[in-house]
Amino acid sequence: EAQVTQNPRYLITVTGKKLTVTCSQNMNHEYMSWYRQDPGLGLRQIYYSMNVEVTDKGDVPEGYKVSRKEKRNFPLILESPSPNQTSLYFCASSNWAGGGQPQHFGDGTRLSIL
Amino acid sequence: QQPVQSPQAVILREGEDAVINCSSSKALYSVHWYRQKHGEAPVFLMILLKGGEQKGHDKISASFNEKKQQSSLYLTASQLSYSGTYFCGTEVSYNQGGKLIFGQGTELSVKP
Numbered sequence: 001e002a003q004v005t006q007n008p009r010y011l012i013t014v015t016g017k018k019l020t021v022t023c024s025q026n027m028n029h030e031y032m033s034w035y036r037q038d039p040g041l042g043l044r045q046i047y048y049s050m051n052v053e054v055t056d057k058g059d060v061p062e063g064y065k066v067s068r069k070e071k072r073n074f075p076l077i078l079e080s081p082s083p084n085q086t087s088l089y090f091c092a093s094s095n096w097a098g099g100g101q102p103q104h105f106g107d108g109t110r111l112s113i114l
Numbered sequence: 115q116q117p118v119q120s121p122q123a124v125i126l127r128e129g130e131d132a133v134i135n136c137s138s139s140k141a142l143y144s145v146h147w148y149r150q151k152h153g154e155a156p157v158f159l160m161i162l163l164k165g166g167e168q169k170g171h172d173k174i175s176a177s178f179n180e181k182k183q184q185s186s187l188y189l190t191a192s193q194l195s196y197s198g199t200y201f202c203g204t205e206v207s208y209n210q211g212g213k214l215i216f217g218q219g220t221e222l223s224v225k226p
Contacts, residue, residue, distance in 0.1 A: 035216075042216045043216040045214065056213075090156070102158040103148075103203075106155060
């Protein structure tokens with residue numbers, strides 16, 4: 001089954017404790033992206049990647065890191081999480097690094113930073 | 115810059131119609147529409163490319179006015195299953211590798 005898989009689905013942690021949210025897709029998609037969703041603000045892009053070893057900042061990249069060493073994986077790293085990073089996070093992928101392609105979303109990761 | 119969606123929320127009775135608008139201050143290459151049920155991931159509905167095309171799927175259709183940088187989503191004879199939050203996502207360039215900027219969402223509630 002074609003899917004985007006995120007782990008963990010839920011995480012409660014404390015300020016400053018490094019964490020990684022994994023994202024993996026099995027559709028051989030070139031493009032992958034991370035979004036955060038907060039009430040009233042919609043989906044805001046954190047980072048995106050057009051292919052292996054090619055990443056770029058989205059609209060809200062501060063406090064986050066990403067890497068794209070393999071085509072299927074695009075982990076999101078919070079080196080020193082803070083409470084303002086409490087949010088619902090989605091990973092997405094699409095077929096091609098050009099425009100006009102639908103994005104496929106993972107089920108989301110709900111992070112709570114205390 | 116984030117596109118602006120209107121209205122922010124709408125309540126319908128089953129069978130009624132609704133229109134959701136999405137406006138951008140930038141020239142657009144494409145507009146995407148997604149629907150998100152509470153607690154779930156956004157699900158792709160349709161994409162419109164510049165050229166003023168119109169698309170439809172069942173009783174949901176959309177248009178894209180390239181000159182005005184606006185897109186509208188039309189929900190006809192709404193069903194209970196249409197409830198959710200609708201997001202438009204905009205791309206400003208073919209060459210930006212699929213970078214999407216989403217609107218703030220429109221919450222649609224369909225009542226029996």
